[in-house]
Amino acid sequence: MESKQNSTALEGKIALVTGGTKGIGKAIADRLAQAGATVMVTARNQPEETDLKHHFIAADFAEPGSTDKIVNEISEKFGRLDILINNAGGLSSPGGGFSVLTDEHWNNELQLNLMAAVRLDRALLPKMIEQKSGVIIHISSTSGLVPLWEANMPYGVAKAALNAYSKTLSNEVASKGVRVLTVSPGGVRTGGMESFLQGLAEGLGITVADLTQKMMDRIGGIPMGRMAEPEEVADLVYFLVSPAAAYLTGANYIIDGGNLPVVK
């Protein structure tokens, strides 16, 4: 098997990872750089200088001008993009089902988990099509495949829409040299996951450990008995953007330790 340290599969490639400063996005950014890519990351907050390993672009997807800012910086610094990882996402709406969810909650989840990717793809795809090459990955979630109304209805619905959008877009651009794929992680041990569990546990008046157990039971258990590490998701993403995956497009890759109780 190819050694991670010696890999040069992505040498010369320019990659952008949204939300690339923490959790899954950070692991992906590091993994792509390890394989030789030049990596840009976006987030709202600039990391400490010592943690800043990649070109940083400050952008908040809640602000309408964020896409233009990112696209302008890419075009000024590199003039091209080969790999786009739409990773920024997460959930901020409360659990508890339909009656506690306002238009604002729905809108926030849809903006961050669907529209941020739609806008960025729309702005960056024309250049990829002109180059006749490029790979776009949408980081979704198994929540887009499982109706977990108690915990995260608008988030799951936004990710389900992202899955449908990603598949549809892949059909449109496959013949133009651009591959579009979806990656759906189950639980991954990140800061985002920690704060989600903490917020929900407080709301329910139970401990994070009890809530975690309840959630594992509710989703039918994880056969591997643990959540994923961000680096495990990053390894899958690395493979999907690498030349070894040249015939893969339009598919949704589930990485969940065997959790989803379906035969697909």
Ligand SMILES: NC(=O)c1ccc[n+]([C@@H]2O[C@H](COP(=O)([O-])OP(=O)(O)OC[C@H]3O[C@@H](n4cnc5c(N)ncnc54)[C@H](OP(=O)(O)O)[C@@H]3O)[C@@H](O)[C@H]2O)c1
């Ligand atoms: N962790 C899981 O269990 C899990 C499971 C399935 C799917 N996912 C998906 O995986 C992706 C990453 O999740 P994660 O757990 O790694 O998240 P995380 O640890 O919370 O990191 C999120 C990243 O996105 C940035 N970000 C957040 N909100 C943003 C905004 N409004 N505008 C711009 N950047 C923003 C954050 O930086 P700033 O805060 O500085 O902006 C950070 O770099 C998300 O799409 C999530 O839905 C996660």
